[in-house]
Amino acid sequence: xxxxxxxxxxxxxxxxxxxxxxxxxxxxxxxxxxxxxxxxxxxxxxxxxxxxxxxxxxxxxxxxxxxxxxxxxxxxxxxxxxxxxxxxxxxxxxxxxxxxxxxxxxxxxxxxxxxxxxxxxxxxxxxxxxxxxxxxxxxxxxxxxxxxxxxxxxxxxxxxxxxxxxxxxxxxxxxx
Amino acid sequence: xxxxxxxxxxxxxxxxxxxxxxxxxxxxxxxxxxxxxxxxxxxxxxxxxxxxxxxxxxxxxxxxxxxxxxxxxxxxxxxxxxxxxxxxxxxxxxxxxxxxxxxxxxxxxxxxxxxxxxxxxxxxxxxxxxxxxxxxxxxxxxx
Amino acid sequence: xxxxxxxxxxxxxxxxxxxxxxxxxxxxxxxxxxxxxxxxxxxxxxxxxxxxxxxxxxxxxxxxxxxxxxxxxxxxxxxxxxxxxxxxxxxxxxxxxxxxxxxxxxxxxxxxxxxxxxxxxxxxxxxxxxxxxxxxxxxxxxxxxxxxxxxxxxxxxxxxxxxxxxxxxxxxxxxxxxxxxxxxxxxxxxxxxxxxxxxxxxxxxxxxxxxxxxxxxxxxxxxxxxxxxxxxxxxxxxxxxxxxxxxxxxxxxxxxxxxxxxxxxxxxxxxxxxxxxxxxxxxxxxxxxxxxxxxxxxxxxxxxxxxxxxxxxxxxxxxxxxxxxxxxxxxxxxxxxxxxxxxxxxxxxxxxxxxxxxxxxxxxxxxxxxxxxxxxxxxxxxxxxxxxxxxxxxx
Numbered sequence: 001x002x003x004x005x006x007x008x009x010x011x012x013x014x015x016x017x018x019x020x021x022x023x024x025x026x027x028x029x030x031x032x033x034x035x036x037x038x039x040x041x042x043x044x045x046x047x048x049x050x051x052x053x054x055x056x057x058x059x060x061x062x063x064x065x066x067x068x069x070x071x072x073x074x075x076x077x078x079x080x081x082x083x084x085x086x087x088x089x090x091x092x093x094x095x096x097x098x099x100x101x102x103x104x105x106x107x108x109x110x111x112x113x114x115x116x117x118x119x120x121x122x123x124x125x126x127x128x129x130x131x132x133x134x135x136x137x138x139x140x141x142x143x144x145x146x147x148x149x150x151x152x153x154x155x156x157x158x159x160x161x162x163x164x165x166x167x168x169x170x171x172x173x174x175x176x
Numbered sequence: 177x178x179x180x181x182x183x184x185x186x187x188x189x190x191x192x193x194x195x196x197x198x199x200x201x202x203x204x205x206x207x208x209x210x211x212x213x214x215x216x217x218x219x220x221x222x223x224x225x226x227x228x229x230x231x232x233x234x235x236x237x238x239x240x241x242x243x244x245x246x247x248x249x250x251x252x253x254x255x256x257x258x259x260x261x262x263x264x265x266x267x268x269x270x271x272x273x274x275x276x277x278x279x280x281x282x283x284x285x286x287x288x289x290x291x292x293x294x295x296x297x298x299x300x301x302x303x304x305x306x307x308x309x310x311x312x313x314x315x316x317x318x319x
Numbered sequence: 320x321x322x323x324x325x326x327x328x329x330x331x332x333x334x335x336x337x338x339x340x341x342x343x344x345x346x347x348x349x350x351x352x353x354x355x356x357x358x359x360x361x362x363x364x365x366x367x368x369x370x371x372x373x374x375x376x377x378x379x380x381x382x383x384x385x386x387x388x389x390x391x392x393x394x395x396x397x398x399x400x401x402x403x404x405x406x407x408x409x410x411x412x413x414x415x416x417x418x419x420x421x422x423x424x425x426x427x428x429x430x431x432x433x434x435x436x437x438x439x440x441x442x443x444x445x446x447x448x449x450x451x452x453x454x455x456x457x458x459x460x461x462x463x464x465x466x467x468x469x470x471x472x473x474x475x476x477x478x479x480x481x482x483x484x485x486x487x488x489x490x491x492x493x494x495x496x497x498x499x500x501x502x503x504x505x506x507x508x509x510x511x512x513x514x515x516x517x518x519x520x521x522x523x524x525x526x527x528x529x530x531x532x533x534x535x536x537x538x539x540x541x542x543x544x545x546x547x548x549x550x551x552x553x554x555x556x557x558x559x560x561x562x563x564x565x566x567x568x569x570x571x572x573x574x575x576x577x578x579x580x581x582x583x584x585x586x587x588x589x590x591x592x593x594x595x596x597x598x599x600x601x602x603x604x605x606x607x608x609x610x611x612x613x614x615x616x617x618x619x620x621x622x623x624x625x626x627x628x629x630x631x632x633x634x635x636x637x638x639x640x641x642x643x644x645x646x647x648x649x650x651x652x653x654x655x656x657x658x659x660x661x662x663x664x665x666x667x668x669x670x671x672x673x674x675x676x677x678x679x680x681x682x683x684x685x686x687x688x689x690x691x692x693x694x695x696x697x698x699x700x701x702x703x704x705x706x707x708x709x710x711x712x713x714x
Contacts, residue, residue, distance in 0.1 A: 001682055003363075003673075004337060004507060004673070007355075008339055009339040009347060010346040011344060035460075064461045070572055089479065090476070090478050091475070092478055093527065094528075095526060096468055097468065098466045098467060100450045101447070109475075123579045125578060128576035130471075142528055144478075164464050165461050165462075166464045166465065191446040192444060192445060192446075193443060195344075195345075195346050195348065228351060228395075230358070233368075234368065235358055235368040
């Protein structure tokens with residue numbers, strides 16, 4: 001006997017009746033509090049800097065910064081500035097948008113492991129950001145040469161910055 | 177030390193598409209035919225409106241719909257003066273919970289009356305053009 | 320009563336399980352889906368609703384079904400009216416967390432017979448696409464402005480795993496082929512394909528390199544349910560109760576850009592918790608069959624390693640050698656997993672628990688694994704690369 005025995009349910013493809021389409025009556029607009037740490041982080045981005053926080057007890061550097069060290073469960077001790085350079089931890093090429101529609105151009109995005117002067121990090125815990133990678137094509141992604149590649153943050157011109165991670169236009173692959 | 181205080185964002189799914197379930201679909205078809213029905217549990221005989229395909233008491237499957245006399249009683253009501261955004265409505269509306277004798281549950285619907293009261297007997301006013309929705313009943317009026 | 324490292328009042332067993340069909344779109348309302356699965360589980364246990372004293376409900380974001388307070392909304396269909404009911408939610412890990420929470424109810428002596436139900440109706444979030452709901456999972460301040468699609472994060476994890484363990488897409492696609500073929504023995508399966516080959520997977524639409532369409536589990540509607548009972552009750556209900564030997568669950572941070580993505584640390588910790596309780600110190604030898612969570616094909620490999628069923632980077636080798644097939648030495652996902660049966664987010668994990676239950680009882684029929692099964696494991700994973708839940712069952 002194969003269980004489950006006669007599983008029930010009525011699948012359907014697309015029907016006109018009776019389904020109720022409930023379009024959004026006004027979109028819910030949210031105003032998120034940036035918070036103590038990210039508030040300063042975003043202000044730093046507007047000035048062209050990537051800031052992070054340090055817990056002196058365990059030595060961890062947090063980017064995106066936190067107000068507390070999640071591991072020692074105490075307040076962080078100070079702020080530091082990343083150099084803007086880093087290496088690629090992982091990278092992908094996306095052919096779809098957030099809505100699942102096909103994108104016009106493949107987008108290369110990845111996680112960048114950032115460098116902070118005076119600190120060194122292994123791969124277990126490191127300051128890192130999700131962002132676009134420019135200066136690389138989807139072919140570069142496919143032949144796996146980008147892992148560990150050096151990148152540098154390219155900021156938008158100061159008048160276009162608004163205090164968001166998009167003030168960094170992308171992380172640019174440094175030349176050979 | 178400067179800080180960015182807020183970060184605006186929008187959460188939107190463009191539209192949800194809900195289904196009524198197999199028995200619910202039949203209930204809506206009955207509404208389209210101008211009939212008010214309730215689901216009947218084969219085990220305990222209770223009648224449910226709106227219908228569901230299982231009896232919440234016995235957990236038995238419910239497949240039958242029985243026609244119900246469209247004579248309801250206002251169990252409770254409220255008078256609505258403002259719309260969803262807080263703007264005053266052109267005309268006050270009475271929204272009532274209407275129960276039908278012998279049926280568990282009932283309908284939430286508008287009652288067109290200037291003097292609503294609990295215990296008022298009401299009948300549905302059907303629309304001429306119906307499409308299989310609860311709004312095929314335009315509103316209830318005093319019987 | 321003690322397990323290692325743990326004091327509890329009653330041993331708890333699973334005595335019945337039920338599933339609906341898993342399909343892209345189902346006509347039943349969410350409550351009706353929950354009822355279909357719950358009723359089947361009760362029937363298998365020979366119980367009626369009156370016999371159940373507590374109910375645990377699991378369901379993932381309210382945003383899918385489009386009804387707030389979804390747990391409470393489902394309560395009636397899950398038999399949970401006028402009873403103690405609790406809803407648990409850890410994203411995709413919910414499916415295995417539901418029996419864990421039900422275990423607490425029975426092991427403490429608070430309840431005798433617990434009905435645990437998980438349901439998901441993703442088809443309601445129709446426009447633009449249910450995948451769009453995942454947009455809300457990202458950090459609103461530092462991630463959402465980049466407009467990421469959830470597939471990016473999986474693609475990044477998959478690519479990092481491929482890099483660190485030197486695995487090719489062909490090796491990973493073997494998992495999708497195995498599971499979609501295994502699913503043909505499952506009456507509820509959405510995507511059974513007995514003829515699928517590695518080329519089909521590699522040639523399917525590229526979504527986010529290295530993820531192709533056939534590397535991903537589908538969007539599904541469905542529900543699952545199990546009945547748990549404390550020892551005395553379980554022995555009255557059935558001759559073959561399947562005991563819950565160990566449970567474990569762990570959460571990590573949502574700051575997934577700060578950690579090594581090639582190894583799921585939180586799954587390892589959840590597994591250690593469950594193994595300690597079950598008295599297992601050599602999982603590769605002591606677990607006879609396992610259902611690790613496979614929303615993507617590489618995830619099965621990733622989780623096998625996190626669960627200690629394979630050494631780091633060894634899982635693709637085991638797969639290639641056929642060890643994880645139904646007739647192999649360590650059958651993995653004999654049900655067909657999420658890739659083959661379907662992925663209604665919360666119900667999928669509970670489907671795996673039901674599978675282990677039936678495998679141990681010898682009732683999996685066409686899917687029954689070749690070797691004798693005494694101990695099995697189901698694992699689920701969820702949220703933003705955070706949650707791991709593990710359950711070990713056996714006789």
